[in-house]
Amino acid sequence: MTDAKRAFIARKEQELETLCRAQGLSLTPQRRALLDALARRKDHPTADQLYDALQKTVKGLSRTTVYRTLETFANIGLILKVSSQQAKARFDADTSRHHHISCVQCGAVADLIDPGFDLPELPDKHPSGFRIYDYAITFTGLCPRCQQDSSHTA
Amino acid sequence: MTDAKRAFIARKEQELETLCRAQGLSLTPQRRALLDALARRKDHPTADQLYDALQKTVKGLSRTTVYRTLETFANIGLILKVSSQQAKARFDADTSRHHHISCVQCGAVADLIDPGFDLPELPDKHPSGFRIYDYAITFTGLCPRCQQDSSHTA
DNA sequence: TTGCAGATGGTACTTTGTGTCAATTGGTTA
DNA sequence: TAACCAATTGACACAAAGTACCATCTGCAA
Numbered sequence: 594m595t596d597a598k599r600a601f602i603a604r605k606e607q608e609l610e611t612l613c614r615a616q617g618l619s620l621t622p623q624r625r626a627l628l629d630a631l632a633r634r635k636d637h638p639t640a641d642q643l644y645d646a647l648q649k650t651v652k653g654l655s656r657t658t659v660y661r662t663l664e665t666f667a668n669i670g671l672i673l674k675v676s677s678q679q680a681k682a683r684f685d686a687d688t689s690r691h692h693h694i695s696c697v698q699c700g701a702v703a704d705l706i707d708p709g710f711d712l713p714e715l716p717d718k719h720p721s722g723f724r725i726y727d728y729a730i731t732f733t734g735l736c737p738r739c740q741q742d743s744s745h746t747a
Numbered sequence: 748m749t750d751a752k753r754a755f756i757a758r759k760e761q762e763l764e765t766l767c768r769a770q771g772l773s774l775t776p777q778r779r780a781l782l783d784a785l786a787r788r789k790d791h792p793t794a795d796q797l798y799d800a801l802q803k804t805v806k807g808l809s810r811t812t813v814y815r816t817l818e819t820f821a822n823i824g825l826i827l828k829v830s831s832q833q834a835k836a837r838f839d840a841d842t843s844r845h846h847h848i849s850c851v852q853c854g855a856v857a858d859l860i861d862p863g864f865d866l867p868e869l870p871d872k873h874p875s876g877f878r879i880y881d882y883a884i885t886f887t888g889l890c891p892r893c894q895q896d897s898s899h900t901a
Numbered sequence: 902t903t904g905c906a907g908a909t910g911g912t913a914c915t916t917t918g919t920g921t922c923a924a925t926t927g928g929t930t931a
Numbered sequence: 932t933a934a935c936c937a938a939t940t941g942a943c944a945c946a947a948a949g950t951a952c953c954a955t956c957t958g959c960a961a
Contacts, residue, residue, distance in 0.1 A: 617938090618938085618939095619926080619927050619928070619937095619938060619939065620927075620928090621926080621927070621938095621939065621940080623939085623940075624939095639917085640917080640918080641916080641917070641918095653940090653941070654940095654941085655940065655941040655942065656918095656941090656942095657918095657919085657920095657940080657941065657942075657943090658939080658940055658941070660917085660918060660919080661919090661939090661940085662939095664918095674832065676830035676831060676832060676849075676885065677830060678828060678830060680834055680835050680836045680917085680948065680949075681834050681916080681917060681918090681948095682834045682917085682918090694873065694875065694877045694879065696877070697880065703875050703877065704875075705873060705875060705877075707873075710866060712864060712884075719848065719859060719861075719886075719888075721848065721857055721858075721859060721891075722890070722891035722894075723848045723850070723857065723859075723886070723888045723889065723890055723891065724888045724889045724894060725848065725886050725887075725888040726851065726886075726887050726888045726889070727886070727887050727888075728884055728885065728886040728887065729884070729885055729887075730866075730882055730883070730884050730885075731830065731882065731883055731884075731885060732873075732877070732879050732880075732881070732882040733879075733880050733881050733882070733883075734873075734877045734878045734879040734880045734881075735877065735878045735880070736876070736877055737875075737876035737877065740876075740878060771906095771907090772907085772908090773906090773907065773908065773957080773958050773959075774958075774959090775907095775908065775909080775957080775958070777908085777909075778908090793948085794948080794949080795947085795948075795949095807909090807910070808909090808910085809909065809910040809911065810910090810911095810949095811909080811910065811911075811912095811949095811950080811951095812908080812909055812910070814948085814949060814950075815908085815909085815950090816908095818949095834917065834918070834947095834948080835917095835947080835948060835949090836948085836949090
């Protein structure tokens with residue numbers, strides 16, 4: 594693990610405490626474990642992937658809690674809910690503005706960090722009547738694995 | 748309905764025939780009806796919404812066929828699978844490059860046409876190893892209805 | 902007109918996500 | 932540091948979204 598990654602995880606743990614205190618939420622072991630697990634990963638796991646991964650280490654962790662907690666985290670802005678081509682939610686601990694590329698074949702999502710793709714300015718309100726909060730660019734393409742192995746699915 | 752809309756629907760029907768012939772797919776009444784229904788709508792319906800709408804007019808249409816056909820259409824590039832905040836697929840008959848705004852509260856998806864948001868150029872391959880096919884910008888915000896009625900869901 | 906590959910409909914099933922509620926626990930207060 | 936209570940959790944049942952399977956049907960090419 595790089596130093597930057599270690600620092601990122603520490604920052605997220607700090608942010609968890611700050612945000613929970615600010616929102617009057619309890620700091621439970623489940624919440625700590627979930628955020629830690631998500632912060633350590635660089636793929637963008639689904640709720641069930643996180644559940645499978647944590648079930649082993651966090652004894653008695655329930656699937657309901659995983660879904661509920663991730664939703665809570667997304668609501669308080671601690672993590673991002675990332676939409677992929679496949680119809681299931683994926684989550685990302687990195688809430689800074691960055692973009693994603695999603696594999697049309699297996700659905701894997703990776704970061705795509707390139708300030709050249711940032712938009713100039715963002716109107717607060719659009720002619721359509723929507724109030725605009727934020728944006729994200731989702732690229733579609735073929736991941737390295739699927740370029741070689743066309744039978745791969747995830 | 749505007750003339751432009753009528754022309755769009757006619758173009759899509761033409762495109763359906765061309766693409767099916769090119770791919771060796773049959774031109775079934777179900778496929779015609781589905782594409783027509785999707786092309787006429789300007790919201791971005793889910794598979795089940797299309798199923799509900801067509802069940803009445805296309806007798807005996809099965810839910811399985813709707814899911815299967817939409818997937819097929821997306822694969823041959825006849826329609827787009829649009830990702831929204833909610834974990835369900837939405838579909839769009841307009842395959843030209845344009846962007847979407849999705850309501851964080853009710854999940855509604857609308858078009859956001861503004862060439863000012865287009866990206867300069869697109870590298871074929873990115874350092875991440877992904878082969879890039881295309882991109883779409885998804886704005887998040889609050890739709891006009893939800894700005895007024897915070898209990899509204901769809 | 903016929904044959905058949907491909908498409909459909911129906912059912913059962915899996916996956917993804919939500920509602921409910923009793924039992925538990927974090928965190929505050931005394 | 933003990934006790935209380937609202938918030939959280941786990942377990943189960945349920946709903947919603949999507950897929951697998953297979954017998955039947957049909958578009959379309961010969």
